[in-house]
Amino acid sequence: MIKIYWQKCRKVLRYYPSYRFLLLFLLLLILVSFLVFLLPLNPNKIDVTQLSQGPSLKHLFGTDELGRDYFLRVLYGGHISLTVGFVAMATATILGTAVGLLSGYFGGILDSILMRLVDVLSSIPWMVLSIVLSVLLEPGIGTVILVISLFSWMNISRLVRGEAISFKERDYVLYSQFIGEKSWKIIFQHLLPPILPTILVAATTNLSSAIMTESALSFLGLGIQQPKSSWGSLLENAQSNLQGAPHMALIPGIFIILTVLAFNGVGEFLRKIFSDQE
Template identity: 40%
Template sequence: MRLIDQKALRQLKRNKLAIIGIVFIISLFIIALFAPYIAPHDPYQTDFFNTLQGPSREYLLGTDDLGRDVLSRLIYGARISLTIGFISVAIGLIVGVPVGAISGFYGGKIDIITQRFVDIMMAFPGMLLAIIIVAVMGVGLVNAMIAVGIVSIPTYIRLVRGSVLSIKNKEFVQAAKAIGVRESVIIFKHILPHCLAPIIVQSSLQIGVAILWAAGLGFLGLGAQAPTPEWGAILSQGRGYIRTAHHVTTFPGIAIMLTVLGFNLLGDGLRDALDPKMRN
């Protein structure tokens, strides 16, 4: 089964906002991939004679309190933020998709237990739950990624469960059951492929959310630790100088905002293209 047919692809191409999001995300990937060649300075190199300098010809986005080039740290930070986004979403997918599929397909006690567990997790605000997980596991970038990934699991469980419930009584599924196809094959070969469109749309949106939450953890000092150039950590390091050197926090904030916006535009475009009800 083709995930994106020609009609959906044409719909995506006509969505100018989605194209803007795609172009920005591709550009961000290129910047992250070639960071050592693009960054004008070493992101860890200090220069105590040029601390908290505003944007200039030598330092295009200025320097921080240790004289490090803000632009170079943002460029290297793109690597970290994208890695956080994709690994966190991967954790949510690996756990949430099969659990949601099994819950929706079998129903009964399995579904009740699973959904009550999801209800408990979703009763906490996402950021608060991530903070609790990091507090238990310990401070650090890896634990922050795991925490954000765990927080996204209930979303995938609910999404996949709902899709499976709407598909499992279709004729092709009943026919597969009638000829004796194993239930695991029915779930993962016949049902889940029809759930890929909403999963992909949710994943594209979730990457932006994961980057935002990870930046929040970094800002609170629970994620990446100094001197790692993670966008949230850069924001946290510059908040004490927001009145005298606002560029230290302004540019990382803009980077976070544009990245999340780019993934949101992509997600909205994929939703419009892949959902027949949303097509013009």
């Protein structure tokens, strides 16, 4: 199976070379954002002699109102935004997959209860609840991850439930039930593997949404707090300098847009690999 997917991956990359650039961009972005912590650099170092400087060879993206190197703050901001995105995506994916598998496989009362819970949570404007929780809880990375995770798992649960309902009617699953295999074994050995492609594609969409949500919360001042920086908090901080230094808002904004588009492109890339029509 792995060999088949690898062959389809190469085929898709050959026919759609644009995916190569998306993957290369994300690889470089992730490597730089996470390896920057290995360098003896301090993005929060204040230099009163370099206040609000424009881009130069010494400071590629200039400096902010406290003289901090903006290039470093963007890199460190990328690390935090990506960390929040990956952790929130992983948490929401695990929760949504678990709910979807249990609901789809067992059905009955459990299915009704879980799906009504999903319906209720989906009907409430997530931004309102996110803001309320962000206000009630102490702002920080942990709170942002918790808020995003709690309100981004419902779509995955619906997708997984639909797939589980379909696959549980297959002959090999019915035979496993007939010979008395335990339910958890049937779920993990016979239901989860064929649903994994759907989960992976949905996870990339969740990752993009998590990055956007973190940026929105931080922009509203409810996410990452100073002196730490994320792309969203950099946008929020740049509001006061839009006329004098518009690049301070443009740079993190461009990184957010490119990253979200790239992860959405990866989702399309995975969809083509897992599609039976390719």
